[in-house]
Amino acid sequence: MTTIYAPPVFSLRFYPIWRRNFLVWKKLMAASIIGNIAEPLITLIAFGYGLGSILKEIDGIPYIHYLASGSICMSVMIAASFEALYSAYSRMSVQRTWDALMNAPLALDDIVLAELLWAATKSLFSGAAILCVMFALGIGLHPQVVLVLPVLFLVGMTFGALGLIMNALAKGYDFFTYYFTLVLTPMTFLSGVYYPVAQLPSWLQTVSQFLPLRAAVNLVRPLVLGGWPQMPLLDLAVLAFYCCGGFYAAVIFTRRRF
Amino acid sequence: MSVSKLHKAFGAGEQRVAIIDDLSFALRPGECYGLLGPNGAGKTTTLRLCLGLATPDSGEIRIGGKAIPEQARAARMRVGVVPQADNLDPDFTVQENLLVFARYFGIPDATMAQRIPELLEFANLTAKKDARIAELSGGMKRRLTLARALVNDPDLIFMDEPTTGLDPQARHMIWERLKNLLARGKTILLTTHFMDEAERLCDRLAVIDHGKMIAEGSPQDLIAQHIEAEVLEIYGENAKSWAEQHGRSHASRVEYSGETVFCYTNDAQALLATLQHVQGVRYMHRPANLEDLFLKLTGREMRD
Numbered sequence: 001m002t003t004i005y006a007p008p009v010f011s012l013r014f015y016p017i018w019r020r021n022f023l024v025w026k027k028l029m030a031a032s033i034i035g036n037i038a039e040p041l042i043t044l045i046a047f048g049y050g051l052g053s054i055l056k057e058i059d060g061i062p063y064i065h066y067l068a069s070g071s072i073c074m075s076v077m078i079a080a081s082f083e084a085l086y087s088a089y090s091r092m093s094v095q096r097t098w099d100a101l102m103n104a105p106l107a108l109d110d111i112v113l114a115e116l117l118w119a120a121t122k123s124l125f126s127g128a129a130i131l132c133v134m135f136a137l138g139i140g141l142h143p144q145v146v147l148v149l150p151v152l153f154l155v156g157m158t159f160g161a162l163g164l165i166m167n168a169l170a171k172g173y174d175f176f177t178y179y180f181t182l183v184l185t186p187m188t189f190l191s192g193v194y195y196p197v198a199q200l201p202s203w204l205q206t207v208s209q210f211l212p213l214r215a216a217v218n219l220v221r222p223l224v225l226g227g228w229p230q231m232p233l234l235d236l237a238v239l240a241f242y243c244c245g246g247f248y249a250a251v252i253f254t255r256r257r258f
Numbered sequence: 259m260s261v262s263k264l265h266k267a268f269g270a271g272e273q274r275v276a277i278i279d280d281l282s283f284a285l286r287p288g289e290c291y292g293l294l295g296p297n298g299a300g301k302t303t304t305l306r307l308c309l310g311l312a313t314p315d316s317g318e319i320r321i322g323g324k325a326i327p328e329q330a331r332a333a334r335m336r337v338g339v340v341p342q343a344d345n346l347d348p349d350f351t352v353q354e355n356l357l358v359f360a361r362y363f364g365i366p367d368a369t370m371a372q373r374i375p376e377l378l379e380f381a382n383l384t385a386k387k388d389a390r391i392a393e394l395s396g397g398m399k400r401r402l403t404l405a406r407a408l409v410n411d412p413d414l415i416f417m418d419e420p421t422t423g424l425d426p427q428a429r430h431m432i433w434e435r436l437k438n439l440l441a442r443g444k445t446i447l448l449t450t451h452f453m454d455e456a457e458r459l460c461d462r463l464a465v466i467d468h469g470k471m472i473a474e475g476s477p478q479d480l481i482a483q484h485i486e487a488e489v490l491e492i493y494g495e496n497a498k499s500w501a502e503q504h505g506r507s508h509a510s511r512v513e514y515s516g517e518t519v520f521c522y523t524n525d526a527q528a529l530l531a532t533l534q535h536v537q538g539v540r541y542m543h544r545p546a547n548l549e550d551l552f553l554k555l556t557g558r559e560m561r562d
Contacts, residue, residue, distance in 0.1 A: 003313070016361035023358065024349040096345035102311055103339035103407075104362035105331045258311070 008251045009109040017101060017114035018121070021091075025122065036129035040075060044068055044137065058196060061225060068139045069224035070193035072130045072148075073155060073216040080123035080156040081184060084163025085176040088115045092167065108258055112164060112251050119160030120153050127152040134224070142226035151223070155216040158239050161246030162212075168253035192217045212242040259308070259414060259447070260284040264317035266300075266307060266469075277303050278314070279469040285414070290436070290446040292456045292463030294552060296561040300469040301449040302342065305416055308447070309334065321414065335363060338407030342418040344399050346391045352402055353378065353387045360409040373409070380435065381405035397428025404435060414445045421455060433458060453549040467556045477548050485546045485554055486510055486522040490529055493518050496538035504532040515558055522546065 025032060048064030055063040091097040101111055131148065134140045140148075166179050190197070190204060191213035197205055208214050215238035219229045229235060266278040278300050285291045293301045306312045308319055310330020319326035324333040347355050353374050360370045378384045381401040386394065394402065400420065407415055420436070421429040436459055440446060450456050456463055457477045464474045473480055490509070492500065494517075501519040505512050508528045509521035521529055526543055533541055 016358075016364075019361065020347070020358050023354075027349065095348055096343060097347060099341060099343075100345040100347070100359070101362060103309065103334070103341065104359065105334040106362055107331060 004252060004255045008113070008248060009107065010113065011110060013106055013110040014114035014117060017106065017111055018118050020097075021114070021118040022121070025125075032125070033129060036126045037133055040068075040071070040130040041133045043071065044133065048137075064137070065139050065225060066221075067194065068130075068134050068137070069221040070191075070217050072127055072134070072152070072224070073191075073213060073220050074188050074193050075130055076123045076127045076152045076155050077159045077184065077188075077213055077216070079126040080119045080159040081163040081180070083119040083122045084115060084160045085167055085170075085179065086173065088119070088164065088167045089170055089173065089176070091115075093170075102258075108255055109251055112247070112254050115164060115167075116157060116160045116247060116250070119163065120156030123156030123160070124149065124153050127156070140224040140226075142224075144223050144226065144228070148220055148223050151216070151219050154236070154239050154243065155212075155220075158212050158216075158243040158246065161243050161250055164250035165246060165253055168250055168257050187211050187213045190214065192221075210238070212239055215239050259321045259445070260319070261304075261308065262318045264304070264307060264319065265315045266303060266312065267315055277469050278307065281317075281466065281469065281471055283464050283471065283474065285445055285447060286461075287413075287445055288440065288443050289461040290440055290448055290459050292460035293447070293449040293466060294451065294453075294456055294463055294548075295449075295466040296451065296556050298561055299467050299556075301466065302418055303469075304466075305418055305447070305449060309337070309339065309416065335410060336413050338410065338412035338415040340400075340403050340407045340415065340417040340420050342422065344403055346399060346402060346406070348391045351388050351390055352383055352394070355391070355402060356406055356409055359406050363410045365409065370409070373411075377405040377408060380408070380438075382431070395428075397424050397431065400424060400428065400432060401435070404432065408439075412444070414447065415439065417446060417448045419450055420448070421450075421452065429455070453547065453552055457548045465552060465555050472555050473551070481546055481548065481551050485551050487524050487546055488522070488526045488543065489546050489550055490521040490523070490526055490533075490541055490543050491518055492521065492533070492539055492541045494539040496536060500533070500536050500539055505529065508532065513553075513558070520550075522550070 044064060044067065048067055052063035057063060058066045098111055102108065128149065131140065131145070166176060170176065190200065190208045191211050192208070193213070197208050197214065200208065215235040218235045219232060222229050261284070262282045264278050264281040265276065267274050267276045269275050281300070281304065283291070293304060295301050303312065307314050308321065308326060310327035310333065313327050321333040322336055326333060347358060350358060356374050356377055357367065357370050375384070378387050381404060383398060383402060383405070386398060391399065404420070421432050424432065433455070436446060448456070448459060460477060462474065462476050463480070464471050466472065473484060475483065492505070497517065497519045498514070501512055501521070505519060505521050509523045511522040513520040523529060530543065533539065
């Protein structure tokens with residue numbers, strides 16, 4: 001079938017599907033927001049003050065600021081991935097919500113687009129909550145921090161797209177554990193979240209340049225710390241490449257599954 | 259709606275198996291048309307093809323003048339679907355399920371605010387409007403699925419085994435609702451493997467097996483055309499020996515299924531007379547029904 005490889009069809013029909021997921025989130029909002037705030041608060045305080053009391057500064061930046069500006073990207077990555085893997089898989093395979101959608105006048109492309117944008121939205125909620133925690137701790141109180149939000153949305157879309165590829169290939173939930181342990185966790189250690197990439201052997205530094213999370217950290221960290229990214233266009237291009245390529249691949253694999 | 263010369267095969271190379279093989283049928287407005295067949299006969303695949311969820315290898319499908327699968331989405335605006343497996347949204351209440359599903363059709367919430375009470379009334383779920391899906395019985399879930407299929411006020415409703423897994427009370431309630439829809443001029447395409455359901459509801463039906471249509475017509479005509487008028491079912495320890503002695507000579511067809519002997523005939527008097535004097539048998543004399551026809555056409559072997 002040639003239609004499997006046809007370019008994705010974009011339409012506003014994604015909106016009622018996105019809205020459905022938003023409505024479910026709204027019902028569970030209180031628990032979700034508490035989790036969104038408690039998790040980064042505990043991590044930042046524990047690592048920032050615990051490790052920070054030994055480390056003090058990295059590249060002249062207080063460690064808690066360094067950690068916060070990197071881990072916000074990681075949290076957004078995890079939130080988007082979780083939504084595109086476990087939650088989307090539940091809707092696709094367990095609850096069969098996708099089947100119901102396709103009995104209505106909606107197509108698979110609409111559903112994949114809606115899931116992508118929903119994963120990005122949910123990860124943005126998580127990112128916004130972390131920003132609030134950071135502000136409360138006195139981190140990131142600069143005007144350019146406003147630009148962090150659109151960047152985080154792009155990061156959420158990127159990892160949502162990559163997650164939806166895994167979702168389309170999955171036979172069950174177990175499959176996602178591999179993705180988290182073998183792809184996302186190593187990527188976190190290679191992307192300058194906890195320590196500078198310059199600490200890595202040179203061949204790993206080279207690998208690091210191609211990672212979407214590294215691009216995200218390159219963009220977000222200076223904005224949080226009150227500066228400007230060094231090569232914003234390159235980093236945006238890396239994210240856009242994974243986002244668009246990932247979405248196209250996710251659409252193809254999902255069409256093959258159905 | 260019409261389907262003509264439909265073909266669909268799955269698998270590759272040597273293992274390629276035809277699931278739908280030269281299937282043609284057409285629905286008349288306002289009728290209930292049944293697709294009957296054993297498991298794996300191609301009923302659900304036919305529905306998926308008609309909804310544009312799968313692409314046929316060849317053949318033509320049209321719904322309300324729209325070509326499927328090219329204009330499937332436009333066609334689905336006027337179609338309601340009751341799927342075989344419940345896929346109600348467990349995160350929502352009964353009425354939220356209707357509201358959210360209507361949004362997929364682009365129906366404004368204000369319109370639904372008026373229509374939802376009617377739909378709940380129709381499904382006899384008004385008292386349960388704020389209940390979560392997990393709190394509903396199997397019959398209630400089916401009724402809600404039926405109500406959900408009506409949010410867009412469809413002309414044509416696809417029903418894939420709508421009463422499988424329901425108790426008799428719940429089945430009768432669904433049948434009564436379907437008759438109500440037919441009375442309102444809706445057209446229904448029904449798949450089932452319950453013969454009593456098909457006999458009760460269908461104006462016309464098609465028996466399909468291995469993706470091919472093997473008979474089509476009204477239930478009464480099909481029985482009259484394909485099968486003897488009367489059936490004797492004989493059980494008991496001496497049933498088989500009686501069948502060898504008398505059954506074969508007096509009945510036009512004799513079949514065995516486990517311990518039971520089925521004798522098909524157009525005049526049961528001679529058979530009944532011989533049964534009067536036999537010890538160790540019990541029997542039931544009844545008119546032939548759709549199940550007899552179905553078993554004659556598709557055989558008695560198990561399908562898995």
